[in-house]
Amino acid sequence: MSSNEQVLTQIWSEAENDLKTMVGEKSVKAWISKLGVIGCDDGILKLSAPSNFVRDNVLSRFSTEIISVINSYGCNVKFLNIEVYDCNNQDVVANSTDDQEDVKSISVLDKRFTFENFVVGKPNEFAYAAAIRVAEADTPQFNPLFLYGGVGLGKTHLMHAIAWHVMKVHKKKKVIYISAEKFMYLFIKSLRFKDTMSFKEMFRNVDILMIDDVQFIGGKDTTQEEFFHTFNDLVDNNRQIVLSADKSPSDLEGVEDRLKSRLGWGLVADVHPTSYELRLGILQAKSKQYKMSIPGDVLEFLAFKITSNIRELEGALNRVVAHVTLIGRDITITVAQEVLSDLLRSNEKFITVELIQRRVCEFYSVKLSDLNSPKRQKAIATARQVAMYLCKELTTKSLADIGRSFGGRDHTTVVHAIRKMKDFIKRDKMFAADFEILTKSFEN
Numbered sequence: 001m002s003s004n005e006q007v008l009t010q011i012w013s014e015a016e017n018d019l020k021t022m023v024g025e026k027s028v029k030a031w032i033s034k035l036g037v038i039g040c041d042d043g044i045l046k047l048s049a050p051s052n053f054v055r056d057n058v059l060s061r062f063s064t065e066i067i068s069v070i071n072s073y074g075c076n077v078k079f080l081n082i083e084v085y086d087c088n089n090q091d092v093v094a095n096s097t098d099d100q101e102d103v104k105s106i107s108v109l110d111k112r113f114t115f116e117n118f119v120v121g122k123p124n125e126f127a128y129a130a131a132i133r134v135a136e137a138d139t140p141q142f143n144p145l146f147l148y149g150g151v152g153l154g155k156t157h158l159m160h161a162i163a164w165h166v167m168k169v170h171k172k173k174k175v176i177y178i179s180a181e182k183f184m185y186l187f188i189k190s191l192r193f194k195d196t197m198s199f200k201e202m203f204r205n206v207d208i209l210m211i212d213d214v215q216f217i218g219g220k221d222t223t224q225e226e227f228f229h230t231f232n233d234l235v236d237n238n239r240q241i242v243l244s245a246d247k248s249p250s251d252l253e254g255v256e257d258r259l260k261s262r263l264g265w266g267l268v269a270d271v272h273p274t275s276y277e278l279r280l281g282i283l284q285a286k287s288k289q290y291k292m293s294i295p296g297d298v299l300e301f302l303a304f305k306i307t308s309n310i311r312e313l314e315g316a317l318n319r320v321v322a323h324v325t326l327i328g329r330d331i332t333i334t335v336a337q338e339v340l341s342d343l344l345r346s347n348e349k350f351i352t353v354e355l356i357q358r359r360v361c362e363f364y365s366v367k368l369s370d371l372n373s374p375k376r377q378k379a380i381a382t383a384r385q386v387a388m389y390l391c392k393e394l395t396t397k398s399l400a401d402i403g404r405s406f407g408g409r410d411h412t413t414v415v416h417a418i419r420k421m422k423d424f425i426k427r428d429k430m431f432a433a434d435f436e437i438l439t440k441s442f443e444n
C-alpha cells in the first residue's frame with residue numbers, strides 16, 4: 001500500500017464514524033461499512049462494494065453525505081465511483097456454521113491493528129503485556145483477560161492484535177472476535193428462529209473467544225444468562241476468553257453480581273488515559289508509517305493539544321497529512337491549527353479560565369479572591385502571571401478576554417505576563433519545573 005492509499009484508508013475509517021452522526025448508525029452498518037476505499041484521483045473517489053445492490057443504494061442515498069464528510073478531511077472529491085467486486089472474504093476467522101453472513105461480520109479484523117503497530121507506553125504497558133502473554137501461550141493464562149478503559153485507548157486494537165498473532169503462530173486454533181452487540185444480536189436471532197443449538201455450537205468450538213465492549217450486555221437478562229453459560233462452558237473446557245469494556249467488572253451497570261464477580265476472576269487490566277509521551281510516540285510511529293516527514297514541533301503541538309483519546313489523535317494527524325498530500329502545503333503549526341480548529345476547540349472545552357485560576361491558586365497557596373484583586377504582593381503577582389500564561393496556552397480565549405477574567409485587567413497586562421513567564425522559564429530551572437507540573441496537570 002502506498003502512503004497515500006494508507007492515508008486515504010485512515011480517512012475513510014474516520015469518515016465512516018462521522019457518517020454515523022449524519023445518516024445514522026444503522027445505515028452506516030447496513031451499507032457504508034460494506035464499502036472499501038480504492039483511491040482518489042482527479043476529484044473522483046473510487047470505492048468498492050460487494051454487490052450491485054449495495055452500490056446502487058449507496059449512490060442513490062448517501063453520495064452527498066459521503067462526499068461532504070470526505071472533503072472535511074481536506075480532500076476535494078466531486079464524484080463517487082463504486083466498483084463491484086467478488087466478495088472473497090479473506091478476513092474471516094470463524095468457521096463451521098451455515099450462517100455465512102453472520103460469520104463474516106463476526107470476525108472481520110482490522111489489518112492495521114497488530115502488535116507491531118501498537119505503541120507501548122506507561123498507560124498501556126500492562127494491558128499490552130497481558131495481551132501478548134495470551135496471544136503467545138498454548139494454554140489459557142488468565143481466564144478471562146478483562147481489558148477495560150475509556151474509548152479510543154486501544155482495547156479493540158489489542159484484541160485484534162491477539163487474533164492476528166494467534167492466527168500466525170497457532171494456525172490450527174480457532175479464534176472468534178465479536179462485539180457484544182453482535183453476540184446479543186446473534187443470540188436473539190437464534191431464539192427467534194428456535195436455533196439456539198447452532199448458536200451455542202458456534203462458540204463452544206472455539207479456542208479463544210474475544211468479546212468486545214461487554215458493557216452492552218448490561219440490562220439484557222436473557223443474553224447475560226446465555227453469555228454466562230457460554231463463558232462457563234469455555235472456561236471448563238480450558239479455552240481462553242478475552243473481554244473488553246469501558247468499565248471494570250465491578251463497575252459494570254445492569255450486570256448480575258455473580259457474573260460481575262466471575263468476570264473479575266482472571267486478570268483485570270486497565271488501559272489508562274494517554275500521557276503526552278505516549279501520544280507523541282504514536283504520532284511519530286504513524287507519520288513514519290505514512291512515510292511523511294512532519295516537523296517535530298507540529299507533532300509535539302498535536303500531542304499537547306489533542307488529549308482526549310488516540311482515535312481523535314489519529315484523526316487529527318490524518319487530517320493534517322491529508323492536507324499536505326492533497327493540497328501540497330507544507331505543514332506548520334499554523335496550518336495544523338487551521339485544519340484542526342474544530343477539534344482543538346472540542347479538546348479545550350474542559351479547560352476553562354476558572355479551572356486554571358483555581359488550580360494555580362492551589363499550587364501557589366494563593367486565594368482566588370486575591371488573584372483577581374488589585375493586590376501586587378510578589379506571590380500573588382507571580383501566581384496571576386502564571387495563570388494568565390496558562391490561559392493563553394491552554395484556551396482559545398483572546399488576550400482581552402483573559403485580562404477581563406483577572407479582575408478586569410487590560411490586555412497589555414496579559415502580554416506583559418506572557419513575556420515575563422517565557423523569560424522566567426528560560427532562566428529559572430526550578431520555576432520551569434513547577435510550570436511543567438502545572439501544565440501537565442491539565443492533560444486529560
Ligand code: ADP
Pocket residue numbers: 112113117118119120124149150151152153154155156157158282310311314
Ligand atoms: P477502544 O477499543 O479502546 O475504543 P481502539 O482500539 O479502537 O480503542 O483504538 C482507537 C484507535 O487508536 C485505533 O485506530 C487504534 O489503532 C489506535 N491506537 C490505540 N492505541 C494505540 C497504540 N498504543 N498504538 C498505536 N495505535 C493505537
Ligand code: MG
Pocket residue numbers: 152155156157212213
Ligand atoms: Mg473498541
